[in-house]
Amino acid sequence: MSARSADLLGHPKGLAFLFATEMWERFSYYGMRALLVLYMVDHLLAPERAQSAIGLGALKQGLEFLLGPLAPQPFASQIYGLYTGFVYLTPILGGWLADRWLGRRYTVILGAALMMAGHFMMASEGLFLLALVTLALGNGAFKPNIVTQVGGLYRQDDPRRDRAFSIFYVGINVGGFFAPLVSGTIGETLGWHYGFASAGVGMAIGLAIYLLGLPSLPMETAPTPVAERAQTRGDGRALLGLLLLAPPAILFWAAYEQQGNTIALWAERFTDRHVDLLFWRGEIPVTWFQAVNPLMIFLFTPPLVALWARLAAAGREPSTIVKLSLGCFCLGLSYLILVFAAETRGEGLSSWLWLAAYFALLTLGELCFSPITLSLVSRLAPPRSRSMAMGAWFLTMFAGNFLGGWLGGFWSSFSGAGFFALIAGAAVAAGAMIELTRRFRSGLIPD
Numbered sequence: 001m002s003a004r005s006a007d008l009l010g011h012p013k014g015l016a017f018l019f020a021t022e023m024w025e026r027f028s029y030y031g032m033r034a035l036l037v038l039y040m041v042d043h044l045l046a047p048e049r050a051q052s053a054i055g056l057g058a059l060k061q062g063l064e065f066l067l068g069p070l071a072p073q074p075f076a077s078q079i080y081g082l083y084t085g086f087v088y089l090t091p092i093l094g095g096w097l098a099d100r101w102l103g104r105r106y107t108v109i110l111g112a113a114l115m116m117a118g119h120f121m122m123a124s125e126g127l128f129l130l131a132l133v134t135l136a137l138g139n140g141a142f143k144p145n146i147v148t149q150v151g152g153l154y155r156q157d158d159p160r161r162d163r164a165f166s167i168f169y170v171g172i173n174v175g176g177f178f179a180p181l182v183s184g185t186i187g188e189t190l191g192w193h194y195g196f197a198s199a200g201v202g203m204a205i206g207l208a209i210y211l212l213g214l215p216s217l218p219m220e221t222a223p224t225p226v227a228e229r230a231q232t233r234g235d236g237r238a239l240l241g242l243l244l245l246a247p248p249a250i251l252f253w254a255a256y257e258q259q260g261n262t263i264a265l266w267a268e269r270f271t272d273r274h275v276d277l278l279f280w281r282g283e284i285p286v287t288w289f290q291a292v293n294p295l296m297i298f299l300f301t302p303p304l305v306a307l308w309a310r311l312a313a314a315g316r317e318p319s320t321i322v323k324l325s326l327g328c329f330c331l332g333l334s335y336l337i338l339v340f341a342a343e344t345r346g347e348g349l350s351s352w353l354w355l356a357a358y359f360a361l362l363t364l365g366e367l368c369f370s371p372i373t374l375s376l377v378s379r380l381a382p383p384r385s386r387s388m389a390m391g392a393w394f395l396t397m398f399a400g401n402f403l404g405g406w407l408g409g410f411w412s413s414f415s416g417a418g419f420f421a422l423i424a425g426a427a428v429a430a431g432a433m434i435e436l437t438r439r440f441r442s443g444l445i446p447d
Helices: 013-044 056-067 072-087 091-102 104-121 125-152 161-189 192-216 233-260 262-269 286-313 320-344 352-380 383-412 416-440
Strands: 274-276 281-283
Touching: 013 072, 013 104, 013 125, 013 161, 013 192, 013 233, 013 262, 013 286, 056 072, 056 125, 072 125, 072 233, 072 383, 091 104, 091 125, 091 383, 104 125, 104 192, 125 161, 125 352, 125 383, 161 192, 161 286, 161 352, 233 262, 233 286, 233 320, 233 352, 233 383, 233 416, 262 286, 262 352, 262 383, 286 352, 320 352, 320 416, 352 383, 383 416
Parallel strands: none
Antiparallel strands: 274 281
């Protein structure tokens, strides 16, 4: 049901509040993520501190029982993969909680409060693992319900719906752009814990904005008891269509999420970060590379949307399925660029320009894949279970991040070129799988 609010620049006013709330939430998430692997490898997992975090020793023993001995870098990669994976596992719980008990508004508030607390807990080494658990639970409550509220601002047949998700996606990347520049710089210069605390401040601002915007957000009906839920045949076909996309989505996210893991190590240890430009000279901080992808989102989104519009007017716009496979192939090409960079650097350092080219192709791939899937899930999900369906879709990100953490563990044992070729292969395989569904999907996935 649409919110009772006047339009703002052609869209409901509630979109601006959701945009700003998500922007600050992503600021907090990406600010913490930019520091996480570097913090573990360079500080927390040092021998003199390895037992300072409650439960860290037990976690390492459990992982080594399954995977064999783990040096600090592979152990950090496994923790990164587990954390980012569970960030996308918990949304199905948040969707269930909203659809059946609390409603979307109260569940978003609960999630934001938990994430704020988790970021401040990161300032204590002893609470490291508990902080990660708190952040994952908070994200699970927050993420699926704020996304579904975007769709709730519009009727099902409103042509502004897809554009609204593109606008909302820009909000995600505004936060993602400033997070490494602010939290990353604070963490690298003033201290890790100050960087994590700045992420908590960002989440507090996001929560305040959401509370101010409540009158402009979609009105909710009471959560529907389980006994009253009925699934139509059409709902089943729609969910089956999404299920077909799950395996390639998992591979896509496993490759994509290396940018916060092994790419950070490549930037720190194997990249010449000295620049000499007309407007700036100096060394690029490692965490700043995490801002390149969201910056390129701003630069690439308007021309890409304009391109789709021109192609649509000519009757030549690619179908949804083609856009998804194109996104996977662009992601694969981004890692092939790093294969070339690793092969040609010899014993020296690789130019930072190779990373810039990597991020350019990765961003194009993301724009063809991520917002398209969000809009697709919003359209196909049964109305009464939309939050749970969105949460279920985030399970592909859970599995992809978990797989990405496992793949990142090979960083220390592979050559740079060999590792990047492995990741490129995963992305290309995802594109090939999506292309196969064009022949066998039988109308389950709309064009």
